[in-house]
Amino acid sequence: MAGELVDFNPVSRITIGSVGPPGQRVFLLQANQGTAMITLKLEKEQAMVLASSVIELLEELDEKYPRPQSKFDKPLSADLMLREPMEPTFAIGQIGLGYDQEQDLVVLVVQEIEFEGLEKPATARFWATRAQIQALSDHTLEIASKGRPICPLCDSPMDPEGHFCPRSNGHEKPLWS
Numbered sequence: 082m083a084g085e086l087v088d089f090n091p092v093s094r095i096t097i098g099s100v101g102p103p104g105q106r107v108f109l110l111q112a113n114q115g116t117a118m119i120t121l122k123l124e125k126e127q128a129m130v131l132a133s134s135v136i137e138l139l140e141e142l143d144e145k146y147p148r149p150q151s152k153f154d155k156p157l158s159a160d161l162m163l164r165e166p167m168e169p170t171f172a173i174g175q176i177g178l179g180y181d182q183e184q185d186l187v188v189l190v191v192q193e194i195e196f197e198g199l200e201k202p203a204t205a206r207f208w209a210t211r212a213q214i215q216a217l218s219d220h221t222l223e224i225a226s227k228g229r230p231i232c233p234l235c236d237s238p239m240d241p242e243g244h245f246c247p248r249s250n251g252h253e254k255p256l257w258s
Contacts, residue, residue: 083205086203087206088205089114089119089206090186090206091184092112092213093115094111094113094160095213095221095222096110096111096161096217097217097224098110098161098163100167105257106228109122118164120169121191125129128225131174131178132221134178135214135215136218137193138178139187147225156212156213156216159183160216169193175192187210188206188207188208189214190204190207191207234248234249
């Protein structure tokens, strides 16, 4: 896929989901344009930053270019679920967001992780309505929140079997109990 450009303008469906148990989840971005579909791998942190960036962008757009939204613009919850095949085409390295005022579409641009030996990384652009990108953001935040709890001392994920916390100063029991 090196150097290729995937351009879904507009998407018929776009979502982020995860597969696997907490602590071992793989996050995937999926998009469709008609029957064409692509699945891309991303990190949980990338998904969360994207979701919060979408919120900021939509707030800015609502200020500069207000428009009425209908509940019928929002994608169905079934459109936010991952679909087979879930084999990623590439892993995402860079992510960018933009807006096309003429089409009133938000564009999500992702680029493949660069590694030695790769001539040119693949790029994918997904053009989505404000309602689609809002639903993507909301769904991503919901999915991300279902992970492992975060340690209040060191901000690391805590496993059910136990958690070594460097800030607990050698204490096995949490200091806040």
